[in-house]
Structure formats: structure tokens, C-alpha cells
Amino acid sequence: MRLLRIVPDDTKFDFMRFRRISFPISAVLSIAAIMLYFFHGLNFGIDFVGGTLMEVQTKAGPADLARMRGTIAGLQLGDFQLQQFGAPNDVLIRISEQPGGDAAQQQAVQKVRDALGNDVEYRRVEVVGPSVSTELLSYGTIGLVLAIGAILIYLWFRFEWQFALGAMIANVHDLVLTVGFMSLTRIDFDLTSIAALLTILGYSLNDTVVIYDRIREMLRRYKRMPMPDLLNASINATLSRSIVTHLTVSLSLLALLLFGGQAIRSFTATMMFGVVLVGTYTSVFIASPILIYLGVGRTRQGEPEDTETEAPPTVPAAPSPPKPSSPRQRARSRR
Amino acid sequence: MLFFTRWKAAGILLTALIVCLFAVPNFFSESTVRTWPTWAQRHIVLGLDLQGGSSLLLEVDTNAVRKERLQGVADDVLRILRQNRVPFTGRAIHGNNVEVRITRESDVDNAVSKLGELSQPLSGIIGTAGQRSVDISETGGLITLTPSDAAIIERIRQAVDQSIQIIERRVNELGLVEPTIQREGASRILVQVPGLQDPSRLKEILGKTAKLDFRMVDESMTAEQAIGSHPPQDSEVLDGERGEKYLIEKRVLVSGADLVDAQPGFDQRGNEPIVNFRFNSTGARKFAEATQQNVGKPFAIVLDNKVISAPVIREPILGGQGQISGNFTVQSANDLAILLRAGALPAPLTVIEERTVGPGLGQDSINAGEHAAYVGAALVVVFMLVTYGLFGLFANIAVAINVAMIFGVLSLLSATLTLPGIAGIVLTVGIAVDSNVLIYERIREEVRAGRTAISAIDAGFSRALATILDSNITTFIAAAVLFYIGTGPVRGFAVTLGIGILTSLFTAFTLTRLIVAYWVRMWRPRTVPI
Numbered sequence: 001m002r003l004l005r006i007v008p009d010d011t012k013f014d015f016m017r018f019r020r021i022s023f024p025i026s027a028v029l030s031i032a033a034i035m036l037y038f039f040h041g042l043n044f045g046i047d048f049v050g051g052t053l054m055e056v057q058t059k060a061g062p063a064d065l066a067r068m069r070g071t072i073a074g075l076q077l078g079d080f081q082l083q084q085f086g087a088p089n090d091v092l093i094r095i096s097e098q099p100g101g102d103a104a105q106q107q108a109v110q111k112v113r114d115a116l117g118n119d120v121e122y123r124r125v126e127v128v129g130p131s132v133s134t135e136l137l138s139y140g141t142i143g144l145v146l147a148i149g150a151i152l153i154y155l156w157f158r159f160e161w162q163f164a165l166g167a168m169i170a171n172v173h174d175l176v177l178t179v180g181f182m183s184l185t186r187i188d189f190d191l192t193s194i195a196a197l198l199t200i201l202g203y204s205l206n207d208t209v210v211i212y213d214r215i216r217e218m219l220r221r222y223k224r225m226p227m228p229d230l231l232n233a234s235i236n237a238t239l240s241r242s243i244v245t246h247l248t249v250s251l252s253l254l255a256l257l258l259f260g261g262q263a264i265r266s267f268t269a270t271m272m273f274g275v276v277l278v279g280t281y282t283s284v285f286i287a288s289p290i291l292i293y294l295g296v297g298r299t300r301q302g303e304p305e306d307t308e309t310e311a312p313p314t315v316p317a318a319p320s321p322p323k324p325s326s327p328r329q330r331a332r333s334r335r
Numbered sequence: 336m337l338f339f340t341r342w343k344a345a346g347i348l349l350t351a352l353i354v355c356l357f358a359v360p361n362f363f364s365e366s367t368v369r370t371w372p373t374w375a376q377r378h379i380v381l382g383l384d385l386q387g388g389s390s391l392l393l394e395v396d397t398n399a400v401r402k403e404r405l406q407g408v409a410d411d412v413l414r415i416l417r418q419n420r421v422p423f424t425g426r427a428i429h430g431n432n433v434e435v436r437i438t439r440e441s442d443v444d445n446a447v448s449k450l451g452e453l454s455q456p457l458s459g460i461i462g463t464a465g466q467r468s469v470d471i472s473e474t475g476g477l478i479t480l481t482p483s484d485a486a487i488i489e490r491i492r493q494a495v496d497q498s499i500q501i502i503e504r505r506v507n508e509l510g511l512v513e514p515t516i517q518r519e520g521a522s523r524i525l526v527q528v529p530g531l532q533d534p535s536r537l538k539e540i541l542g543k544t545a546k547l548d549f550r551m552v553d554e555s556m557t558a559e560q561a562i563g564s565h566p567p568q569d570s571e572v573l574d575g576e577r578g579e580k581y582l583i584e585k586r587v588l589v590s591g592a593d594l595v596d597a598q599p600g601f602d603q604r605g606n607e608p609i610v611n612f613r614f615n616s617t618g619a620r621k622f623a624e625a626t627q628q629n630v631g632k633p634f635a636i637v638l639d640n641k642v643i644s645a646p647v648i649r650e651p652i653l654g655g656q657g658q659i660s661g662n663f664t665v666q667s668a669n670d671l672a673i674l675l676r677a678g679a680l681p682a683p684l685t686v687i688e689e690r691t692v693g694p695g696l697g698q699d700s701i702n703a704g705e706h707a708a709y710v711g712a713a714l715v716v717v718f719m720l721v722t723y724g725l726f727g728l729f730a731n732i733a734v735a736i737n738v739a740m741i742f743g744v745l746s747l748l749s750a751t752l753t754l755p756g757i758a759g760i761v762l763t764v765g766i767a768v769d770s771n772v773l774i775y776e777r778i779r780e781e782v783r784a785g786r787t788a789i790s791a792i793d794a795g796f797s798r799a800l801a802t803i804l805d806s807n808i809t810t811f812i813a814a815a816v817l818f819y820i821g822t823g824p825v826r827g828f829a830v831t832l833g834i835g836i837l838t839s840l841f842t843a844f845t846l847t848r849l850i851v852a853y854w855v856r857m858w859r860p861r862t863v864p865i
Contacts, residue, residue: 003721003722003723003724003864003865004721004722006722009779009783055696057695101685102394102685102686102687103685103686106538106686106689109689110535113533113535121693121695122532122533122691122693123692123693123695123696124690124691124692124693124696125689125690125691126689126690126691127686127688127689127690128688129685129686129687129688131394131687132392132687132688139820140820142820143816143817143819143820143821146816146819146820147812147813147816147817150812150815150816151809151812151813154808154809154812155809158805191821191822191824191825192755192824192825192828194817194820194821194825195755195817195821195825195828195829198813198814198816198817199762199810199813199817199828199832201813202809202810202811202812202813202814203766203810205806205809205810205813206766206769206806206807206809206810207806209802209805209806209809210773210802210805210806213801213802213805213806214802217798237780238776240776240779241772241773241776244722244772244776245766245768245769245772245773247718248715248718248719248765248766248768248769248772249762249765249766249769250765251711251714251715251718251765252711252714252715252761252762252764252765253762253765254711254714255707255708255710255711255714255761256707256711256758256761256762258707258710259703259706259707259710260703260704260706260707260754260757260758260761261699261700261702261703261704261707261754263384263696263700263703263754264754264755264758267755267758268758271762
């Protein structure tokens with residue numbers, strides 16, 4: 001049986017040339033994403049702004065949204081949204097946070113329940129009071145910062161600092177673009193979105209680390225190869241794996257997106273964007289080329305385009321080829 | 336890399352088998368599993384988002400606890416100074432302090448030393464060594480008593496513990512099945528009731544403190560006069576059920592803590608719902624004494640600072656039994672009886688978060704999750720076969736064992752499976768093959784570099800494993816953080832993702848290698864079909 005070769009065996013694609021295009025593109029996209037965040041905003045879910053979310057299903061026929069809207073408007077509960085959710089008899093009701101603290105939220109739910117009565121089945125009721133929502137938002141933010149910090153320290157420990165920094169820049173870029181995507185599509189930003197962002201962070205790094213691992217290996221093996229060539233060779237060597245892995249992950253995500261139900265649709269959509277679209281692009285076009293700018297291999301010999309060969313010897317962690325003990329070997333002996 | 340001693344191979348297979356076997360109880364009905372030995376009964380718990388049910392996060396009113404503590408100190412001051420016949424003026428609560436002015440300067444030292452009994456060293460709690468329950472200071476005859484923060488925190492901790500017990504009793508009295516009630520953080524309690532669709536009644540029951548007191552009605556003036564002028568120092572004006580006002584003595588004759596039983600019933604004359612109650616012996620004695628002394632006077636039954644009824648004592652009540660009549664419906668009489676039996680909460684509770692999922696949505700989510708899992712797995716399996724042939728089959732076997740092991744570990748931990756948790760498993764299928772992909776691609780490369788089959792396989796494994804470890808640890812860190820900050824469904828995702836990473840590391844480092852090693856030994860291949 002002839003096996004599928006997605007990437008031809010002797011692929012020698014010049015990825016490094018694209019850094020003059022990819023860096024400006026990423027910069028523009030990142031700025032656009034940040035602008036979106038500040039001027040378009042995120043569609044914060046009740047987890048973070050408090051309020052009430054009810055998913056109801058009418059028992060007889062499709063839901064009469066206009067009538068329902070009228071009923072709820074009559075309760076005078078401030079801002080509320082009604083939207084169809086999946087099936088035609090499925091309605092999502094979102095009521096903004098009530099003034100008057102935690103107890104007031106509970107009264108609002110009771111009022112809606114009383115008003116809609118027994119004509120509907122209550123599939124889901126979520127009420128988040130003001131004290132919890134503030135806390136969840138700060139937990140989410142702390143969690144993201146904590147994860148980025150922990151991963152940075154781990155990478156610093158396992159590689160040189162340039163690699164850690166490069167991976168961080170690349171993956172924060174992923175997060176920024178994903179947040180821009182969520183702002184653009186008005187996907188509910190709630191606790192599961194934080195979960196999605198953290199997972200995107202994990203996977204993108206996973207991919208970056210695989211390429212970095214190879215770069216480190218090549219740095220040891222080919223001491224005279226110019227940096228851009230070496231990076232190109234490393235990316236090409238891992239390209240097949242990157243593509244195969246991303247295909248399997250996207251197959252899993254596709255199954256979740258199509259069959260996993262409404263409840264996790266925004267979660268999987270975000271992941272699809274972050275992991276599959278952005279993550280792959282970043283590892284190849286951002287995370288690897290950035291190493292050149294961060295000065296990896298600057299002290300190597302035979303680096304023609306590098307004018308700073310006589311870098312001050314105070315740069316401590318830059319890998320110096322003559323030294324036989326590489327971080328990987330040190331790490332091995334520790335194990 | 337391809338050599339395993341017989342013992343090592345057996346160890347690996349045995350580990351995988353045992354972990355997989357832990358998943359078995361999930362495939363049998365609960366009644367069947369119950370007949371098995373206890374160690375074999377552990378199984379995965381479905382989250383409320385899958386089985387339906389209601390989750391309430393309650394917060395204990397810490398301000399009330401603080402206030403009550405201050406009032407307690409103020410009462411103690413009164414008692415101690417009276418016992419020792421020390422004249423004083425201006426006993427009052429100011430902010431976080433209780434202040435009292437000693438009238439005669441010669442009494443001050445004596446008063447300070449006598450009040451010193453209130454200041455007990457705190458013990459038994461970490462980090463409070465050397466702290467005292469109340470700090471006492473004195474300037475110019477004015478004694479200030481401040482309950483320390485550590486003491487208040489300890490009080491809050493006790494209040495949460497007591498509340499949990501009382502909530503348990505109330506929930507059980509309501510006849511709800513398999514509730515879980517647990518502490519969350521310093522002042523919160525999470526109540527989860529599977530299968531509960533409308534938590535309105537539960538919230539109502541949990542929202543009542545149910546502090547019941549029997550007190551005398553102060554007849555020295557009418558309630559209206561008291562509102563107009565100043566009420567007597569030891570009395571207060573309380574509302575009745577219909578908004579009417581009563582002037583009630585602050586002194587409690589008997590409190591609800593002395594009740595041993597309360598049952599709903601009907602009064603003998605009409606069909607008015609009532610609550611019958613019975614005191615313990617202390618309560619019965621106190622009640623008997625109080626009613627003997629006050630025949631012909633009205634007393635009040637006060638629930639959560641509201642007067643339920645204020646009947647006149649016609650004759651001494653000696654048997655320690657009585658009945659409360661008010662404007663009860665059958666339901667409210669029943670609820671009050673439940674509350675009285677379960678006891679009073681030490682402080683009011685507020686619902687600060689509610690998440691309820693109906694059974695319909697839960698079942699839909701299970702179906703959707705299963706569906707997605709099958710489709711996802713099928714796509715990945717076919718893709719791997721097409722890409723790597725025989726080695727793809729090896730990878731698929733490893734992934735299948737991997738998923739079985741995830742279920743095994745989840746059962747072993749009695750972990751909660753949520754819909755995002757299922758998503759985590761589906762994603763794990765996607766990345767579990769990544770380890771294999773890394774290894775296989777490396778083998779392909781080594782073959783291209785001109786190595787022989789066995790040497791290429793060996794080199795492929797040894798070079799890929801370091802990369803696999805590095806890349807998985809970053810994802811694991813993300814999962815760990817998510818577990819730490821997440822709640823409910825999100826935590827479920829972190830759990831399956833984290834466990835998935837661990838089991839896929841295990842299969843990559845041992846099982847896949849073992850399978851390939853056996854294949855090499857059996858077939859002695861000259862080329863690698865990859």
C-alpha cells in the first residue's frame with residue numbers, strides 16, 4: 001500500500017524569506033486585534049459581568065420570540081436579550097445584572113420563571129451575582145498570566161532565554177489574535193473562553209517547542225551553517241509532523257464543532273481558530289524567525305550577514321558552539 | 336531503545352491493563368456495581384451539566400458573624416461587670432470595638448483584670464500563635480475591647496461548618512437525592528443537587544436563618560408609643576407577619592436550639608395548619624417556669640426577627656410541648672417544621688451563583704459528546720492508517736488503550752465528567768497521536784539519512800522522546816493552571832486534558848515502543864513500511 005506523503009520528503013521551502021512579510025502582517029493584525037478589543041469590545045458573558053442566562057424550550061411548536069420579548073419587557077428587569085439557540089423552539093434569554101446585589105439576581109430569575117410559567121421547559125438557568133463575577137474575571141486573568149509565567153520559566157530552564165522569549169512573543173501574539181477574533185465574531189467571552197485561550201497557549205507552545213527542539217539539535221550539529229539556513233532546515237524537517245498533527249487535531253475539533261452540541265460550539269470555534277489557523281502559522285513564520293532577531297547563534301562562526309559577530313562576552317546564555325555541553329545533554333544527565 | 340526485559344514488558348502491559356480495568360464499573364448499572372467489593376466500585380461521576388441538576392453557591396454573611404461576635408462581647412462585659420458589682424456607664428458598640436466607661440477610678444484596674452477572662456489565647460489554628468480572642472485596652476477609665484481578626488476568622492470558619500451541617504439536614508428533610516455540600520474558600524458553601532430542576536423551594540429553605548425565640552411582649556407602652564419616642568432599653572420593636580408592630584423584650588425565654596422536634600399538623604378546632612413542637616428537658620423546664628410566672632400576659636414567637644404570633648398565656652405549659660399557629664399554609668407549616676427540626680443557621684446565607692441544567696439538555700449534551708467522540712476518533716483512526724499504514728495501526732492501538740486508561744484514571748479518582756471534559760478527551764485523541772507522529776516522522780527521516788531499518792527505528796524513538804516530553808509539559812502546565820482557577824465544567828476539561836497528557840506520555844514511552852519492539856523481533860524487517 002502506498003502511504004500518504006503530505007509533505008514531499010525533500011521539501012526545502014525557504015520560510016525565512018517570508019519573515020519580511022510575515023512580521024509586518026502579524027504586527028498589523030495584532031494592532032487590529034488590540035484596536036478591536038478596545039473599540040469593539042468583547043461580548044462578556046454572565047460569568048464576568050454578572051446577570052442571568054436562561055435557555056428555555058417551548059413545549060408547543062416554535063417559540064414566539066416577539067411575544068416572549070413582550071412578556072419579559074413587562075417585568076422591567078432592565079436590559080435583556082432574546083435569541084434563538086439551535087432548534088426553532090430553543091430560546092436563549094440573557095438578563096443583565098440587577099442593581100441591588102446578589103439577592104436581587106435571584107428575584108429576577110423567579111420573576112421570569114413566574115412569567116413564562118409552564119409553557120416552556122427550563123433547559124438551563126445560570127445566575128451569577130456581582131461578587132462572583134468580579135472574582136471570576138480576576139481569576140481568569142490571573143490564570144492566564146500565571147500560565148504564561150510558568151511556561152516561560154519552564155522554557156527558560158530547558159532552553160536558552162532567547163527561545164523562551166521567542167516562544168512567549170509568538171504565543172502572546174496567538175492569544176491577541178484569538179481575542180481579536182472573539183471580538184470580531186461577538187462570541188460569548190466566558191469561563192470556557194479562558195479555557196480555550198489556555199489550551200491554545202498550550203498547543204501553540206507544543207508546536208513551537210517541537211521546532212525549537214530541532215533548532216537546538218541543529219545548532220549543535222551544524223556549527224557553521226548560517227542561521228537562516230539552519231532555521232529553514234529545522235522547519236522543513238519538522239514540517240511534515242506539524243502538518244500531520246494539525247490535521248489530526250483539526251479532525252478532532254471538526255467533529256466537536258459539528259456534533260458536540262451548542263453548549264461547546266463557541267469553545268470549539270475559538271480553538272479551531274487559535275490552534276489550527278494561528279498556532280501553525282505562528283510556529284513557522286513568527287516563533288522561528290524571531291530567534292534571529294533575539295540573537296540566537298550570534299556568536300557562531302561563518303555568519304555572513306551578521307555584523308555583530310563580536311558581541312560582548314557578557315551575553316551569558318547565547319549558545320557557543322565549541323562548548324560540548326548543551327542544555328539538552330545537561331538536562332539528560334539530570335534525569 | 337527497542338530492548339525490553341521480560342519483566343519490564345510484563346510490568347508495562349500489567350500497568351496498562353490494571354488502569355484500563357478501573358474503567359469497567361462505568362459499563363455496568365449502579366445496582367450491579369454495588370454488589371462488588373468496595374475497591375472496585377469507583378466510577379466516573381457525571382457532572383451536573385450532563386446529568387442535569389442544580390448547583391448553588393452560597394455565601395455566609397460574614398458581617399452578621401462579626402456583629403454577633405461584638406454583641407456577644409458586649410453581653411459578656413455586662414455580665415462580668417454586674418457579677419463583680421462594678422458600676423459603669425456608656426456600654427456601647429463602636430465600629431469594631433465594644434467600649435465601656437467605668438464610673439469610679441478605683442474600680443478600673445479590677446474591671447480590666449476581671450474582663451481579662453474574655454481574652455483567651457487562640458490555639459489549634461495555624462498562624463494564630465500568640466494571638467488572643469479579644470484585645471483589651473484602657474485609657475482614662477474607658478475600656479475598649481476589640482475581637483481580634485483571627486478570632487473573627489475562626490468564628491466564620493465555625494459558622495461555615497455549622498451551616499454545612501444544617502444545610503445537610505434541611506436538604507435531606509426536603510427529600511432530595513444524593514446532594515453534595517462542600518466548603519468553598521473561606522466563607523462559601525457549594526450545594527449541588529443532581530436531578531433538581533427548579534431550585535426555587537430549595538433556595539427559599541436555605542435562605543431562611545430559622546432563628547426561633549420565645550420572648551415576652553413588653554406591655555409598658557404600646558408599639559406605636561415606642562416608635563414615637565424611645566423604646567425601653569431592653570426591648571425592641573419588631574414587625575409581625577402582616578406588617579403590624581410589636582414591642583418585644585430582648586431577653587429570650589427559650590430559644591429554638593432547645594427544640595427536639597417539630598411537625599406540621601392541623602389545629603383541633605378548624606383546619607388551620609399549625610406546627611407542633613417539643614422541647615428538650617432544659618427547654619421544657621425554662622418554658623414551664625416562664626409560663627408559670629407570666630399567666631395572663633402575652634408572649635411572642637419570633638422567627639428571624641419577625642413575630643409569627645403573640646398569644647396570651649392562659650395557663651402554665653408544663654409538658655414541654657406546644658404549637659405555633661400563624662397564617663400558615665400547609666406548605667409553609669411544613670417548611671417551618673423542616674427548618675425548626677434542622678436548626679438555625681449561625682448567620683444568614685445568600686445565593687451568589689446558581690447553575691441549573693434540565694434533564695433534557697443534559698441528555699442532549701451526553702448524546703452530542705458521544706457522537707462527536709465517535710466521529711472524531713473515526714476520522715483520526717482512518718487518517719493515521721492512510722498516512723502510516725501498519726505503524727498507523729500501532730498508533731491507533733496505542734490511542735485506544737490511551738482513551739481506556741483515561742477512563743480508568745478518571746474512575747480511580749472518582750472524577751467528574753463534564754461536557755468540556757468530553758471535549759478534552761476528544762482533543763486528547765488528536766494529540767495522543769502526535770507522539771506517534773513525532774516518532775514516525777523521525778523514523779522516516781532517519782531512513783532517508785541512510786540508516787538500516789532497525790537502527791532508524793531505534794534512533795527515531797530515542798530522538799523523538801525528548802521532544803515529546805518537552806512539548807507535552809507546556810500543555811500540561813496550561814492544564815494545571817486551568818484546574819487551579821477553573822470551576823465546574825471548566826475544571827472537568829482541565830482534568831481530562833491533564834490526565835490525557837499523562838496517559839499519552841505513558842503510551843508513547845512504553846506501549847508504542849513495546850509494540851514496535853515485538854514487531855521488529857517477530858518480522859526482522861529490512862525496510863520500514865512507513
